[in-house]
Amino acid sequence: MDAETAQDIQLLTRAAGGDRTAFADLFDRHASVVLGVLVSLVRDRAAAEELLQDTFLQAWNEAERYRPARATPRGWLVMMARSRAIDLLRSQGARMKREVAVGPELLGDGTVGPVGTDEIEADERRRAVLAALQGLPVEQRQCIELAFYGGLSHRQVADRLEQPLGTVKSRILLGMRRLKEALAP
Amino acid sequence: MMADRDLNLRELLPLYALGALEEPERRDVEAELERDPSLEAELARWVAQVEALAESVPPVPPSETVRARLLAALPHRSASVAARSWMGWAAAAVLALVAGWLAWGNVGLRSELETRLAERDAEATRAARLASELADTRIRLERLVLAHEIVAAPGARGVRLAGLAGAAAQTYVDPGSRRAVFYASHLPPAPDERTYQLWFIADGEPVSAGVFEVGPEGEATLLVEDVAPMESIQAWAVTVEPEGGVPQPTGEMVLKG
Numbered sequence: 225m226d227a228e229t230a231q232d233i234q235l236l237t238r239a240a241g242g243d244r245t246a247f248a249d250l251f252d253r254h255a256s257v258v259l260g261v262l263v264s265l266v267r268d269r270a271a272a273e274e275l276l277q278d279t280f281l282q283a284w285n286e287a288e289r290y291r292p293a294r295a296t297p298r299g300w301l302v303m304m305a306r307s308r309a310i311d312l313l314r315s316q317g318a319r320m321k322r323e324v325a326v327g328p329e330l331l332g333d334g335t336v337g338p339v340g341t342d343e344i345e346a347d348e349r350r351r352a353v354l355a356a357l358q359g360l361p362v363e364q365r366q367c368i369e370l371a372f373y374g375g376l377s378h379r380q381v382a383d384r385l386e387q388p389l390g391t392v393k394s395r396i397l398l399g400m401r402r403l404k405e406a407l408a409p
Numbered sequence: 410m411m412a413d414r415d416l417n418l419r420e421l422l423p424l425y426a427l428g429a430l431e432e433p434e435r436r437d438v439e440a441e442l443e444r445d446p447s448l449e450a451e452l453a454r455w456v457a458q459v460e461a462l463a464e465s466v467p468p469v470p471p472s473e474t475v476r477a478r479l480l481a482a483l484p485h486r487s488a489s490v491a492a493r494s495w496m497g498w499a500a501a502a503v504l505a506l507v508a509g510w511l512a513w514g515n516v517g518l519r520s521e522l523e524t525r526l527a528e529r530d531a532e533a534t535r536a537a538r539l540a541s542e543l544a545d546t547r548i549r550l551e552r553l554v555l556a557h558e559i560v561a562a563p564g565a566r567g568v569r570l571a572g573l574a575g576a577a578a579q580t581y582v583d584p585g586s587r588r589a590v591f592y593a594s595h596l597p598p599a600p601d602e603r604t605y606q607l608w609f610i611a612d613g614e615p616v617s618a619g620v621f622e623v624g625p626e627g628e629a630t631l632l633v634e635d636v637a638p639m640e641s642i643q644a645w646a647v648t649v650e651p652e653g654g655v656p657q658p659t660g661e662m663v664l665k666g
Contacts, residue, residue: 242604242620242653248480255476256468264466276471277479277537281544284483288619289634293449294442299456302463306428346468353465371429372462378429393424400423400458407461 232297240287247287251280254298258305265309265375275312279305310375356406364399367392419448426455443586474530478537485622555632556590559583568645570666573597576627578664580609580645582636589618589633591645593664596627599649605629605663606654610644611637618645620654 232253238246258279262272282304283290290300357365370381382392418441424430425438442448559565562583570578570593578593591607599605599622607618618633636642647664 242485244480244483247483248476251476251479256470257463257466259469259471260466261463263469269469272469273471273475274536274540277475277482278540278544280479281482281540285544288632291449293446294452295456296453296460298463299453299460302460303426303428303456306459310428346464349461349464350467353461356461357465368427368462371424371427372459373466375428377431378424379431381429393420396427396429397420397423400427400455403461404454404458407458 229296229298233292236283236287236290236297239284240290247280247284250283250297254301255280257298258301261302262305262309264373265306266312271312272309275305275308278308282308306375310377313375314377353407356403359406360399360402364395364402367395368399368403371396419451422448422452423455423458426452426459474533478534482537555588556592556630559586559588559590559632562586566639568666570645570647570664572647572662572664576664578647578666580607580666582639582642584639587634587636587638589636591618591621591629591631591633593623593629593647594627596623596629598623598627602652603649603660604652604654606648606650606658606660607631607633608646608648608658609633609636609642610646611641613643615646615658617654617656620650 232250235246235250235253239250255276259272259276262275262279263269266272266275279301283301290297294300295303357368360368366385367381370376370384371378376384378392378396379389381387381396382389385392387395418438421430421434421438425435430438442452560567560581562585564584565581566584567579567581570580573596576593576595576597578591578596580589580591582589589609596605604620605623606620608615609618610616616637618636619631621629621631623629645664645666646658646662648658648662649660650658651660
């Protein structure tokens with residue numbers, strides 16, 4: 225476990241005990257990444273900020289149920305945020321056929337470019353992940369992009385690509401495995 | 410069908426981490442994670458990939474307003490099932506507006522623009538409050554369901570705590586899940602800047618089980634994860650401690666069982 229994660233776990237533990245300052249620190253450390261993910265999914269800054277607030281409120285209320293064995297605090301926050309955004313998208317999808325634009329390069333307004341040292345490091349990581357994605361076979365990349373950036377379920381991905389469900393599941397699984405290998409330190 | 414799903418549950422973990430599963434598979438994976446903790450480490454590896462993908466998206470710093478609104482909307486830390494007061498949030502919102510107004514200083518400069526901004530903020534606060542209330546209700550419901558599962562679990566054991574005249578309290582431990590639920594009624598509110606803290610004594614050592622607040626009727630509920638094995642718990646106790654709780658008991662013991 226790296227020092228950052230250990231510090232996050234400590235902050236979350238203090239938040240679980242009612243420490244608001246610790247929780248505010250946790251917000252400051254991760255809100256930008258979480259909001260970036262939300263904006264990329266819902267493509268609406270106001271809706272994304274509302275989801276961000278819901279996500280962190282849920283994190284405050286459920287801090288005592290966080291399990292370090294399952295995810296880092298940031299992974300936990302990202303998953304909670306995505307789950308909320310995906311619920312919203314799927315409820316909208318029931319009313320209208322949503323156009324799914326995939327890929328981080330297609331983000332809407334409101335994104336802010338890197339400026340400081342931390343941001344440069346973040347930008348390097350971003351490039352590494354994008355390069356790893358680019359290195360995947362196109363059919364695997366397509367499935368992962370539709371699921372991650374588009375918030376589609378495996379069934380929706382299968383419909384969209386007119387492929388059998390089993391094929392889509394295997395492509396996501398294989399793609400995620402390759403991604404893991406490509407990003408291994 | 411079920412057998413087929415069972416066979417593939419491990420393979421569904423990356424899809425679960427991506428949020429790409431629908432019901433009932435999502436629920437199946439969650440149930441399996443509860444049943445087989447060895448899957449947790451594997452899930453953590455997939456969540457790390459999702460985190461990496463999250464890093465591929467440019468970060469978007471939230472506005473100061475969102476941060477302030479969130480921090481103002483945090484309910485007081487409590488596992489109490491008691492209904493949380495809407496009035497508390499409303500009062501906080503009004504206080505925030507009044508404080509903002511006073512800080513503005515020169516009342517004469519308040520133009521229609523500020524009034525409209527205040528109205529917009531009030532609307533936003535109301536919307537945030539509704540969202541908070543909804544999330545809060547959902548969580549309370551989940552807690553109630555969980556509390557019921559603990560009490561109804563096979564082998565669950567109850568311990569009665571006593572000490573405060575008129576107050577009643579009980580702890581149930583589910584030996585299977587190592588979870589416990591604590592219920593109390595007719596408790597007086599904790600003194601100012603103090604909080605109640607629940608402890609279990611395992612192998613002679615007190616272990617904090619969390620702090621709790623008391624509802625308007627003197628009731629409180631606290632869910633406890635990862636309690637010590639039931640046979641090693643010798644007692645349960647409630648002490649009065651500084652707000653936020655302490656690692657080792659320092660205050661007066663008010664309930665014991």
